[in-house]
Amino acid sequence: MKEPNTASGNGGTDAGAETKGRWNPYLVGLGIGVLSWIAFGLVNQPLGISTALSSVSSVCALPVLGGEGVAQNPYWIKNPLKWDGGMLFLVGTFLGSLLSVLVSRTFRLEKVPVTWSRQFGPSTARRFAAAFIGGIIIMYGARMAGGCTSGHGISGSLQLALSSWTFFLTMFVAGIVTALILFPKRGSTTK
Amino acid sequence: MNFPVSAETARWLAIPMGILFGVLLHRGGVANYNVIVNQFRFKDFTVLKIMFTAIIVGGIGVLLLKTTGHAQYHIKPANMLGVSIGAALFGVGMVLYGYCPGTGVAAMATGSIHATIGFAGMLVGGVLYALSFSWVEAHIQKVASLGKVRLPDVTGVPDWGWFAILAVIAGVIFWQLETRFKAAAR
Numbered sequence: 001m002k003e004p005n006t007a008s009g010n011g012g013t014d015a016g017a018e019t020k021g022r023w024n025p026y027l028v029g030l031g032i033g034v035l036s037w038i039a040f041g042l043v044n045q046p047l048g049i050s051t052a053l054s055s056v057s058s059v060c061a062l063p064v065l066g067g068e069g070v071a072q073n074p075y076w077i078k079n080p081l082k083w084d085g086g087m088l089f090l091v092g093t094f095l096g097s098l099l100s101v102l103v104s105r106t107f108r109l110e111k112v113p114v115t116w117s118r119q120f121g122p123s124t125a126r127r128f129a130a131a132f133i134g135g136i137i138i139m140y141g142a143r144m145a146g147g148c149t150s151g152h153g154i155s156g157s158l159q160l161a162l163s164s165w166t167f168f169l170t171m172f173v174a175g176i177v178t179a180l181i182l183f184p185k186r187g188s189t190t191k
Numbered sequence: 192m193n194f195p196v197s198a199e200t201a202r203w204l205a206i207p208m209g210i211l212f213g214v215l216l217h218r219g220g221v222a223n224y225n226v227i228v229n230q231f232r233f234k235d236f237t238v239l240k241i242m243f244t245a246i247i248v249g250g251i252g253v254l255l256l257k258t259t260g261h262a263q264y265h266i267k268p269a270n271m272l273g274v275s276i277g278a279a280l281f282g283v284g285m286v287l288y289g290y291c292p293g294t295g296v297a298a299m300a301t302g303s304i305h306a307t308i309g310f311a312g313m314l315v316g317g318v319l320y321a322l323s324f325s326w327v328e329a330h331i332q333k334v335a336s337l338g339k340v341r342l343p344d345v346t347g348v349p350d351w352g353w354f355a356i357l358a359v360i361a362g363v364i365f366w367q368l369e370t371r372f373k374a375a376a377r
Contacts, residue, residue: 161340
């Protein structure tokens with residue numbers, strides 16, 4: 001990739017260190033679009049994350065349900081943990097981000113992000129609790145909807161699937177409402 | 192249908208493709224809590240810029256591949272009730288977590304500890320879905336189940352018409368964001 005090293009001008013309310021090494025968002029979108037061509041034309045599998053991720057969760061269920069319980073669960077029978085393309089893509093996504101953060105020297109331990117702490121204070125426990133509960137809700141929703149921002153939002157929308165555009169629009173509206181409730185002081189907290 | 196590479200090669204190609212995806216997510220700035228949450232507060236439009244560009248560029252290319260017989264579609268079924276409830280939960284979870292599943296995985300690699308905590312939450316969410324799967328299949332996924340339909344099927348507007356509409360909408364939004372909106376933000 002040879003995207004120029006331009007930090008996006010309005011990339012976040014917190015300029016400076018956070019935007020270091022950012023590429024132009026349109027070029028990044030172009031890159032993901034071209035990656036989709038390869039996904040469809042070469043490997044015959046659309047880009048997606050949450051299907052593989054939900055099969056990993058079967059490992060977490062082992063201590064609770066036992067091997068038998070997991071083996072008999074109808075969802076994991078349909079979607080078993082295996083090293084298929086989806087799982088390798090998930091691992092690759094982690095490795096790619098790690099590679100990128102090391103090359104751009106932007107690795108930074110973050111417990112409480114600034115947008116959160118401005119509204120809810122510096123409490124680590126509070127942020128961790130919200131992230132954990134948010135993680136539960138987003139994954140349950142992704143599985144019920146049949147995909148996430150990658151599988152539905154990008155791969156499904158680009159195929160003009162009715163399910164995916166329904167997902168995209170509903171997800172955005174629900175997110176906007178949630179943001180209005182969580183961050184009510186719009187426009188007064190920054191600058 | 193025949194593809195240029197074997198299934199086994201395709202499986203291993205998923206690793207470099209995933210790496211590229213991870214690099215793009217990180218460099219695009221979306222492996223960042225603030226960028227994601229501020230999209231839903233209309234303070235940062237990085238997510239929309241990336242997604243809309245990817246959908247239009249990807250969609251036109253895949254349409255060409257499909258019409259020339261070089262690709263096939265993978266349409267997720269329009270179980271309208273399940274998709275709607277799931278997407279609504281997804282939106283709530285995305286703002287609370289501050290990431291989506293893919294960007295959360297990418298954010299873990301950047302040092303975000305709360306992304307890792309939320310990743311554990313996602314695994315729990317996966318377990319909860321698996322446990323409730325039979326009930327959800329029987330009572331939710333069969334409601335308003337329209338099958339693997341596409342917008343051209345339900346509207347009669349052809350593929351090219353849809354991409355023309357999307358390109359115009361994206362063009363206007365991007366133009367506004369880069370001119371008027373940007374000037375107002377300064």
